[in-house]
Amino acid sequence: MEDTAPVLEMIGVTKEFPGVLALDDVTFRVRPGTVHALMGENGAGKSTLMKCLFGIYRMDAGKITLGGKECRFNSAADAMRAGVSMIHQELSNVPERSVAQNLWLGREPLNGLHLVDHRKMSEDTRDLLRSLKYEFDPGARMSGLSISQQQGCEIARAVSYNASIVVMDEPTSSLTENEVAHLFEIIRDLRQKGVAIIYISHKMEEIFQIADVVTVMRDGKVIGTYPVTEIDNSKLISLMVGRDITHRFPPVESVIGEVCLQVKNLSALNPRSFKDISFELRRGEILGLGGLVGAQRTELVESVFGIRAVASGEVLVNGSPLRKLTPLNAINAGIGLVTEDRRSTGIFPLLDITVNTTIPSLGKYRNRVGLLDHRRLTEVAKNQNEQLRTKTPSMATMIQNLSGGNQQKVILSRWLMTLPDILIMDEPTRGIDVGAKYEIYTIMAELVNQGKAIIMVSSEMPELIGMSHRVLVLCEGRLTGALAKKDATQEEIMRYATKFIKEFV
Ligand SMILES: Nc1ncnc2c1ncn2[C@@H]1O[C@H](COP(=O)(O)OP(=O)(O)OP(=O)(O)O)[C@@H](O)[C@H]1O
Ligand SMILES: [Mg+2]
Structure with a gap:
């Protein structure tokens, strides 16, 4: 691995924003056929480094070479043509157009009459998608696709440009477990073909699963680059945050008090969303809300907070029903919502x-x-x-x-x-680095210690299990399980999250 020449070199890159030295003389080398993780705390400079690569930001100093040749891109489109692609989190597709139209936008295949050859476009798209094992229709509207499918389109586009480097900035944050597995399969495939993947993520488990090499950044500087086989979880954390973190979760020692929130037979206005949900929340309690992406957890908590309309049911705070579910009423009743x-x-x-x-x-x-x-x-x-x-x-x-x-x-x-007396947190640590996660958990523990109550929607199993007193599980808009702390194992949660089980305790 050491002996192959780097496909990408960024040397001495410096970038200053008013008041922040975001990149301080960063040198970063990526070899072909490797998954190269870029890790570091929030604000370390990861995204900025990538934006310099793509010419979205202009470097103050530094040099970029691609396959040994110095280059400078003026835009992401420019980079794409040179084989450097970025899979965006905020997807950059045109929602009203079809998959095929999006994929070949601006470079549509033409027929003998110099008209767009729709048939070829759709066939090429189908082949591409099939090679990536995505099963959706090239004619489908972009807006109708799931996040994972839209991401698939972006990957297909990168492949269609014969990308030699693909950058993925937190690609799994909205994916289900199966979709993550699929994405990893694609990444391994690309690596096999010699493509270099630059992989940015805060999920430590993923790094050890998929990456070959890790570069750690802190405060705009590169701390070092290491083969994954030579580091472990705690070494990586201490490199990132500059200190050791021994526990992932602080102890939650609150006293569980009386019921402060009751949700009674709540059904969404949208018939395909959640139905007939009832539960109670007590003072001092952290109530986890688990389930797969699409289980309608966000819809549920947003309805409790009054952002989404309900068809029936009620919400009571300290025994008195909220007259009307609106955000203002919710805030006045002491409810806060940290959105996903x-x-x-x-x-x-x-x-x-x-x-x-x-x-x-x-x-x-x-x-x-x-x-x-x-x-x-x-x-x-x-x-x-x-x-x-x-x-x-x-x-x-x-x-x-x-x-x-x-x-x-x-x-x-x-x-x-x-x-707030009742804080609803929807994926509270998504995109947050390990050090800051611990700070957020500590604040949660303090809040419940003061007698406040928390509802936490989370797709991260360790956090759901590590922080909750009880875990409710939703599947397809129905409450399928209620697990006490001692029963809330990964297997149990998954069991309820994947199957609609009518009788539950
Ligand atoms: N356009 C900008 N104007 C001013 N400051 C900026 C700008 N873009 C980034 N910064 C600053 O540069 C630093 C690095 O930010 P960057 O987005 O690269 O961090 P990151 O490592 O990607 O963090 P995260 O994991 O939270 O996404 C931060 O302090 C940020 O506030
Ligand atoms: Mg970032």
């Missing part, structure tokens, strides 16, 4: 961190004459973000300029500032 998808429902990209943190709290920070207490508001917002170690040059920075994980911390700060 910060990009589309969570952040106001062009506003600063203070505003993004304080929006739902404005009503709670008034001075004696009833005016907004700006000073206190700003101060509390700052403290809250400091507590979570949100990495930012200042509170006046636009949130869109923060790294993904740090945006998530701002959203969590936002809801902690409303001092």
Whole structure:
């Protein structure tokens, strides 16, 4: 492996943003036919390095060579033509068009009459998809596909350009277990064909499953590059965070009190969503909500919070029913919701961190004459973000300029500032690095210790099992299981998550 020449070299790359040295003299070499993981805490500079590669950001200094030749791309499209592809998390497809149209956009095959050869386009697409073992129709609308299928289209596009390098930035964050297995199969296939994969992820288990080599970044610098066989989990963590982390979960020692939230026979307005869901949440309790992607967990918690309409059922807080399920009523009743998808429902990209943190709290920070207490508001917002170690040059920075994980911390700060009695957290640690995960778990443990209650939707089994007092499992919109801590094993949760079982305890 050492002796093959690198397909990609990034040498001495430096990139500064106002107040942040995002990349500090980074040198990064990738060899063909390897899965090269890029790891590091939130804000370490991983995405920025890739954006420099694709010409989305201009480097302040440094050099990039591809197959030994110096190159500089001006856009992702430019890079793609040179065989360097990126599988985006926010997928860049045109939703109203078909799979085939998306795949060949701007380079459609033409027939003898110089018209688009739809038949060839659709056949080529079918062949490509088949070679990747995806089973969907080239004529299907993009908007009708699942995340995994859309991702498949992006991979197919990369393959169609004969990519020599494929970058994947947190590719598994919305995939089910089977879809992840499928993706890994494709990655191994590409590697076999000599393609280099640059793989960015915060999921440690994945790295040991799929990567050959790991480069660790911290604070804009490369700490080192290691063959996966030479490091283990705890070594990797300490390289990333610069200290040892001995436990993955803090002890949760809260006292379980009386019922604070009751959900009674709640059914979604959309008949294909959840049906007839009833459960209770107690003070001091962390209630996990498990299930596969698509089980309607997000729909359920968003309905409890009043974002989605329900057909029937009710929600009671401390014994009194919420008259109408609206977010404002929910907030006033002491419920907070940390949303799953910060990009589309969570952040106001062009506003600063203070505003993004304080929006739902404005009503709670008034001075004696009833005016907004700006000073206190700003101060509390700052403290809250400091507590979570949100990495930012200042509170006046636009949130869109923060790294993904740090945006998530701002959203969590936002809801902690409303001092909710009941906090609903939908995938609270998605995209968050190991060090910050522990901080979030610690805050959860503190909150329940103070008598607050938490509902946590999570697709990460270890976290669901490690943090919850009880785990409810949903499958296809039905509650299929309720497991006490001692019974909540990975196997049990999966059993209920995959099968609709009518009688449950
Ligand atoms: N457009 C920008 N303007 C200002 N600062 C930026 C911009 N893009 C990134 N940064 C800063 O550069 C640093 C590196 O961010 P980057 O997004 O590369 O981190 P990351 O390693 O990808 O983190 P994560 O795991 O959270 O995605 C961060 O401090 C971030 O706030
Ligand atoms: Mg990133």
